[in-house]
Amino acid sequence: MNQVFSLERLKGNKMRCQYCGEELKFERGRGWIHTDGGLYKQYCPMCGWKGGAYPPATYCPVCGFGEIRDDHIARPVPPKD
Numbered sequence: 001m002n003q004v005f006s007l008e009r010l011k012g013n014k015m016r017c018q019y020c021g022e023e024l025k026f027e028r029g030r031g032w033i034h035t036d037g038g039l040y041k042q043y044c045p046m047c048g049w050k051g052g053a054y055p056p057a058t059y060c061p062v063c064g065f066g067e068i069r070d071d072h073i074a075r076p077v078p079p080k081d
Ligand SMILES: [Zn+2]
Pocket: 017, 018, 019, 020, 021, 022, 034, 041, 072, 073, 074, 075
């Protein structure tokens, strides 16, 4: 899969996550991340909480459940040419 984007392109276009539709930003050394700073979106299977902060949460901030799952990794929608 070719997922290489030029810097020119990064400046001009707002990229959105193809999984959640949220706007993504590009951080040097980390790549694409969600607006709240996390590479991954996380979710809690107990209460349905979703978040994506960085560093990632270990416990659900709502119900305290300790086995939060990764929902998806930030991935920009491939540009249409
Ligand atoms: Zn997303």
